[in-house]
Amino acid sequence: MGSASILPKVRLQEFLEEDPALTRLIYEYLVWATVWLIFGTLVGLLVSIKLSVPDFLPYEWLSFGRLRQIHTNTVFWGFLSPAMVALALYVVPRTSRARLHSFTLARIALWLWNFVVAAGAVTLALGYSNGNQEFREYIWPLAIPFASGLLLHVYNFYQTIAARRIREIYISNWYILAAALWTAVLYTIGYLPWWQYNLGQTVIQGYFMHMGVGMWFTPFVVGLTYYFLPKFLNRPIYSYALGVLGFWTQMIFYSLIGTHHYIYSPVAWWLQTTAIVFSVGMLVPVWAGTGNFLLTMSGKWDTIRRSYSLPFIVVGVIFYGLASTQGTIESFRSANVLWHFTNFTVGHAHAAMYGFVAFLVWGGIYGLLPRLTHREPSIWAVGVHFWFALLGLLIMLFALSVGGTVQGLSWIAKQPFIDSVVKMAPYWLWRSVGGLLMVASHFVFAYNVWRMRPVGVPRDAAARVTAEVAA
Amino acid sequence: MKFDFHRNHFLLYNTAFWGFLVLSLIIAVGPAFRAMQTPPTPGLVELTPEEQRGRDVYVREGCSYCHSQQVRPLEMDLPYGRPSAAGDFVYATPQLLGTQRTGPDLANIGNRQPDETWHLLHFYNPRIVVPESVMPAFPWLFHVKDREEPGDIVVPVPEPYKPAGKVVVATRDVLSLVAYMQALRQPKLDLKALGMAEATPSGSPAAEAASSATDEAALGAQVYANNCARCHQANGQGLAGIAPSLVGDPVVTAADPTEHIRIVLEGLSGRRIGGQEYPGRMPAFADVLTDAEIAAVINHERSSWGNNAPKVTVEDVRRVRGQ
Structure with missing residues (x-):
């Protein structure tokens, strides 16, 4: 396509001969994840526009306060969670040299989650919220099917790993199944409705909203990357021991830092200080993981440039290190004075969930799915997805980080509050521009998913065998 | 079964599960129970049923995504009231401390802005009273009628926000919400009684x-x-x-x-x-x-x-x- 400076991306050399039933199951997960990605981020874009044009679509079920909850919950539980599970449905059996324990359970879990995300969007739009407690806004009756789906995954993955035909449990499976177990604990503590009151609920809220990210998305997607990065690079992970170190420090350090979302609040001071101390401790698993991945990539830059999936993983790994380190810095009291309550924290959330988790998920999908379905996407369309998503994210981060700093400085200078609102106007506009690019990239991603659909993959393994015999 | 995390899945996953559970009890559940035993700040009043109803509207509309209800012991928070004490929140479930201040803090809004009509206009369209505001308007909390009926609370909406030839009437939802706003008053801290030096x-x-x-x-x-x-x-x-x-x-x-x-x-x-x-x-x-x-x-x-x-x-x- 013209310019010689653009390295040609290499088409796949190898295809996997996998169980077609598994391929179809994974594809089903990814289709639904894509549907919720597009819905969830369109809602996000609308929320963002409303900060610039507050009287745009002034309808009850399209109001800022309700849509914001739909945005965050849909991308968390509708897009990222099933997308990660989809990849794990391949990684866990593969690294265990075993068949997935139950396809039926996995399919039931998918539909439980789809039901929860759809019903959650409707109930939140109607104004039924679990007390505006961030990321656990779905009303508690919906928490039951969600937790059931999660427990089905726990059971399914555990049985698969238990039936493994190699002695060692591969490091990916440490992270993936532990993430599901941890989240089961977290979800139960966070959702049991009858025991949390007043400031006690604030303590649990800090715990839930931090651990929802730190004990679910982070370890899960890091576990996936411990498989996909060496696989796509065709070289072993730099250090297996660093992965093990990261695992245990993840469990111990991440667990203790929830209250860093309530610095200077009336929540117990010792709890705040503990959270700050272990936010520094958190750098151990973060940099064990990031460093391990970067060292695995080292010297393979040419392979990465010629791949259409690995660039996503590179971006994800870099954002893993940067966004987490940013989180540590934000927890310091001195920095918290400037940035707490500002839009800087919204930028941080997008750096983590989008730059880190979503990019790693996309890297996994673009690497795995064509190998399973034997159908590759248009390399140009993958490029458009990559650059729109990355550029959109960078614009958004720049706008929210600079804008948030301006907001904080305005408050510190004791200017009238409304000044901080007026000053944000250009930054909110740019955030919407970034958001528009991101949403556009998701439509291209959806097209790519469609291009990678399993056409001609037999319904089941028996059919393939029959076909081969017939041939 | 050997004590080997790499080979013993039962051991590995049980350690992870129980480890996180114990840490959760130490860092979250225990401190939460302790926080719930905080005695109320002297002078703290429980919400009336009508004010509680207004608080439910506040949650329904997701107000806490832009408005915090906690005053930090920082100079920049002084316009919002005195620093919040743990005892201020004893009757406040669900907790609504918030993590964003796209709009100002509301911990003490009942003292800072007690006027009912102001709040009604502000909820009908915030730009009537604060031209630069980006807060959503809440027209669904009002009835627009052809004429006033007995018992109606008519909101004096000015031009150009007033629907032509109609009157804007407050619903019970918005009246409850305003009652809740007016009830958000920090009780005064008697520092002497608490044995602390009084800050004049x-x-x-x-x-x-x-x-x-x-x-x-x-x-x-x-x-x-x-x-x-x-x-x-x-x-x-x-x-x-x-x-x-x-x-x-x-x-x-x-x-x-x-x-x-x-x-x-x-x-x-x-x-x-x-x-x-x-x-x-x-x-x-x-x-x-x-x-x-x-x-x-x-x-x-x-x-x-x-x-x-x-x-x-x-x-x-x-x-x-x-x-």
Whole structure:
């Protein structure tokens, strides 16, 4: 396509001969994840526009306060969670040299989650919220099917790993199944409705909203990357021991830092200080993981440039290190004075969930799915997805980080509050521009998913065998 | 089974599960139970059923995604009230401390903005009273009717927001919500009773900041913008039926400032001004602002928008406060 400076991306050399039933199951997960990605981020874009044009679509079920909850919950539980599970449905059996324990359970879990995300969007739009407690806004009756789906995954993955035909449990499976177990604990503590009151609920809220990210998305997607990065690079992970170190420090350090979302609040001071101390401790698993991945990539830059999936993983790994380190810095009291309550924290959330988790998920999908379905996407369309998503994210981060700093400085200078609102106007506009690019990239991603659909993959393994015999 | 995490899946996953569970009990569940045993701040009142109903509307509309309800012990939080104490939240479930301040903190909004009509206009469309606001309008909390019926609470929506030929009537939802706003009042902390040194307004960080502000005019403009402009508006013109215009007002332009100072210190309600009824209530600022801040804001009002009245001193404010 013209310019010689653009390295040609290499088409796949190898295809996997996998169980077609598994391929179809994974594809089903990814289709639904894509549907919720597009819905969830369109809602996000609308929320963002409303900060610039507050009287745009002034309808009850399209109001800022309700849509914001739909945005965050849909991308968390509708897009990222099933997308990660989809990849794990391949990684866990593969690294265990075993068949997935139950396809039926996995399919039931998918539909439980789809039901929860759809019903959650409707109930939140109607104004039924679990007390505006961030990321656990779905009303508690919906928490039951969600937790059931999660427990089905726990059971399914555990049985698969238990039936493994190699002695060692591969490091990916440490992270993936532990993430599901941890989240089961977290979800139960966070959702049991009858025991949390007043400031006690604030303590649990800090715990839930931090651990929802730190004990679910982070370890899960890091576990996936411990498989996909060496696989796509065709070289072993730099250090297996660093992965093990990261695992245990993840469990111990991440667990203790929830209250860093309530610095200077009336929540117990010792709890705040503990959270700050272990936010520094958190750098151990973060940099064990990031460093391990970067060292695995080292010297393979040419392979990465010629791949259409690995660039996503590179971006994800870099954002893993940067966004987490940013989180540590934000927890310091001195920095918290400037940035707490500002839009800087919204930028941080997008750096983590989008730059880190979503990019790693996309890297996994673009690497795995064509190998399973034997159908590759248009390399140009993958490029458009990559650059729109990355550029959109960078614009958004720049706008929210600079804008948030301006907001904080305005408050510190004791200017009238409304000044901080007026000053944000250009930054909110740019955030919407970034958001528009991101949403556009998701439509291209959806097209790519469609291009990678399993056409001609037999319904089941028996059919393939029959076909081969017939041939 | 060997004690080997790499080969013993039962051991590995049980360690992870129980490890996280125990850590969760230590860092979250235990401290939460402890926090729930906090006694209420003396003087803290439980919400009435109507106010609680308003709190439910607050949750339904997701207000806490932009408004915090916690005042930090930081100088920049002083406009919102005194630093929040753990005992302030005893009756507040679900907790609504919030993590964003796209809009101002509401922990003490009932003291800072008690006027019902102001709130009704603000919920109907925030831009009626704060032109730069980006808060959503909540038209679904109002009925738009052809004519007023007995028992209706009509909201005095001005042009151009008023639907032509119609009247805007408050629903029970918005009235409950306003009742909740008015109920968000921080109880006063009796520091002496708590065995702590009493911080008088003149010893507060605000006072220090005020004395360090060399430019009294800038301080006056700032205090006005933070505390007065919501109702009296940035141009001093006020809002019909909510707050009178300060431009050329006899009290604001009087040679003797005593009455002006007293109104700022003690607030005002139920007075007819310039032939217009003002049923609402202006809050008292005696406990909110220092003498230096009150002098500065009064001088701002006496010298802006064409007003040209004699200035007051901090001594004048102190004298009226002492009366």
